[in-house]
Amino acid sequence: MKILVPVKQISVVDEDFELRADGKDVDPDYLDTEANEWDDYSYEAALEIMEAADGDVEVVPVTVGPDDAEDVLRRCLAKGGDRGIRVWDDDLVDATPAAIAKVLAKVVAKEQPDLVFTGTLSSDRSFAQTGVSLAAELGWPHVAVVTGIDWKPGDPKATLKRELEGGLIEEVSVECPAVLTIQLGINTPRYASLRGVKQAKEKPVQEWSLADLGLTGAELAAGASFRVRRMYKPETGRAELIEGTTAEQAARLAAIINELRGAA
């Protein structure tokens, strides 16, 4: 039994950043990288199932990203799991979620997992598309925004909780194999022990190119679900700084609080 967990190295923009020469993204010199927060939860969910199954379940983290994205895999492996997979090709720079889904589908075809757990979204681009697109590409059933999982190795179905608007929870079951997108708060992600961090350095990470997966850059480009025209700093993007004397600021804050509460 196997759970494949796609994880992502996300980009965070620095203050007073500059755009890339083509205006279609931030200049990489102003981007810091970190692990996507949602993936901590999806990986933890997989580890919990692995530990409860006592040796029957393998957890494999996979990422689509350049060399330094290996960090996010090592970060996972420090918590558990024995090996990771990294797929990269320069043609994947600026890939849309549809393209990433096609790549991951090939990885799934090779690895034959019983379940795939992705984060609900990644916080740099916030598409919330990859997991469900992957399921569509595979023709697998899928459930998004999962906040509870009940599944043991061999179960033909998983019983899940989904978090809906207004705090309502829906309980659903899904036939396996399936793709689940995991929501924040489903569990309490662990921290890797220092020993785990050390051991993770020795764990194997398979590196696959597009060719290894039988894909070409041209094919993926043709399947792009959109094209970026430009990026820009929105006028409303920065915080509204509330000016005036303390009493005036408080009056404005009170109005904002009432409005936000009323609108919700």
Added chain:
Amino acid sequence: MTGEILVAVEHRQGALSPASLETIAAAIELKGDTDRSIAVAVIAEKPDDFVAQVSKAGVDE
């Protein structure tokens, strides 16, 4: 220009979601000066209850 604007609205526990009406508004705004029509799709077993709720000015079908 061809092709209509299709809006897929959603409902839960017998109620149309408030976001559905916002999405219809987005469609009306997008329609703007184009000659496109707007169709709203309700996916439900008994859609009749929702039809009245989504019958808004500017919606064609």
Added chain:
Amino acid sequence: MPVASFQSDVYEAAVLALAEARKPAVILFPHSVDTWGYAPAVAMRGGFGCATDVIDVKYDGGDLVAVRAVYAEKLHMEVDFPERETVVLTVRTNVFKPTEADGSPAVSEFAAPQTQARTEHITYIEPEQTGDVDISQAEYMLSVGRGVGEEENVEQFKELADSLGFTLGCSRPIADNGWLPKSRQVGQSGKTVVKCKVYVAMGISGSVQHMAGMKHVPSIIAINKDAEASIFTIAKYGVVGDMFEIAEELRGHFS
């Protein structure tokens, strides 16, 4: 076929069949939990263009152009969909004003295709209303940080949170000092405020650990005397000022 509740397989098949029959230029969905669960699949299976969480959409010449926010809302990204006959867009909520005026469109029925749903609705569970404070379930929060200074001062922010009807939270140092229970701590090793809609951060500078638990909140209001505090980088509204004076003044508006 029972579609009383959301089933991705059934919804996908229905929209795909409609799209096949009508060849729409655009399919708009609300950007909601249900559409997260099927709109991208519709696009993928139909070979459509797709953009999610769209905040603006227009025609520029003949091209459909959608705008969405990226990098924690710090930038906007404008996208188009060359050579796509149909484009799936999910529209962010609370951006467009709901249409009020009624009309009388034509109504036609379209038989949804027979689909074997591979998910099954079991039940809905209403959120629990417990007496205990569970900040991960709170929608409106007021949190205090190091700027609060001493334990006695925490009380007045509890009082303020009460009068606002907000749940009181705190950053790590406050819980470490034993001034508020650990169950109120927001951030790494504390709680992630997953349901929070409005988060008022008072005297919180915004450590990485704290922000991990709340940076996703759509409306963050930060009050800090240091204009360079990191918390302002994620805030929607910022007040550079004394948290005590602001609290004192705010109280007058909510008692």
Added chain:
Amino acid sequence: MSLLTRALQSGDEYLAAAVHPAVLPTQRQSLEKLLFATSRGKRQLAAAPYAPASLLEALASDDDPKVRIRVARNPSTPARALGRLAGGDASTALLSAIAAHKNAEPAILAVMQGMESPDIRAALCGNPKTPLKTLRALLPAATLAERKILAGNPNADAAMLRDLWDSGDIYVRAEVAAHPAAGPGLMDEAKRSLDPLVRRMLAANPAVTQDTLVALLSDPEAAVRAAAVRHLAPDDHAPERLASDPSSTVRRAEARHFTLPASAAARLAGDRDHWVRRWLARNPGTPDFVLRRLASDPESEVRRGVGRNRSCAVDLLRELAQDPVPWVRAGVALREDAPVDILHRLGEQSDIDVISAVGRNARTPPSILERIVRHENADVRRAVILNKRAPRSALEAVLEDPYPLNRALLARHPSLSFADLETMLRDPEPQVRFTAADALVKRPRPN
């Protein structure tokens, strides 16, 4: 191996940053070669809250304007570096960052008084370091927004405040009414103002006379009466009347008053508003017999307040240590005067707030700390890490704490050995390496 050599050999930027302030200027250059290798690295350092002053000074002369502006915005940047930044060909954005900086010398700020940039002017108006003569120079051309900021500047004098009062809107006047330098004439006008905001701000003015406060006690607005109560001296207090004020806001303020007579305290102890009782329970002036009554209040936060009150007697603490609500017991466990036998008992409980409080308590015996520090909850373990009296024996178990922040805070602990800190220099987390190096730099070498 010295820290300097180690930093240079490992190429670890975090070690290098920590070591920088402690080495000779010539040695700094070799560290800077490592630290300033990329413009991205320099920008990050310039904005880092942990960047030592010596590094910020070095970065203040950097060629990259993006680096310089971050130095100017970094709250840790020392006055000298700001002076250097203000020289040269400084941009308006850079100058306004300096004008707003709390470490800027008054002399540098004075030089900027004639500049027309609205950002610079606003920053100067608000900076408590801006000298009076500069504030005066800014006043004549000040916009309403600038006047609002000026009215809050502690260096404004009575003449300026008079000008602001006469020319400003209600918010400016409210700000003036709260200013300690307002003077008797303005305060008198504020007292007679028809606007409750102005009267309330006057009541909060630290320089207001007791006579004025007494007069404001009869104000029709509850918020004004409450503000007056807070600042009243004991002699002018009207406790009986205030303790039965119809407004709970006023009674809450009264319950916090530092010289509350026994009769008023007794009355407030039965108040329906639990916030009145909470404030009373926290008031160190509340008499013992009232605290005893509040110790059995149905509201647990009131009982917690009694346990946190420094006037709470030891026998009452013993009683509260048995409270059914953990948060009340946690309050007792936090007390520095808690008897050791109580700490022993509370240290064996399961509630994380209770045992964390025991873990932080300087009087908790090592044997108990050694147990608490092995708790599965990272927050509980950190309580012992933050306990400056914890012996090394109690810290051994957290040297490899899985939660990185716990290790970073541990590196600050005075009981750690040099060997412990040197091991931490190889930690995978940069924050831990930096803190350990910083702790080593600041510690005298043992002989």
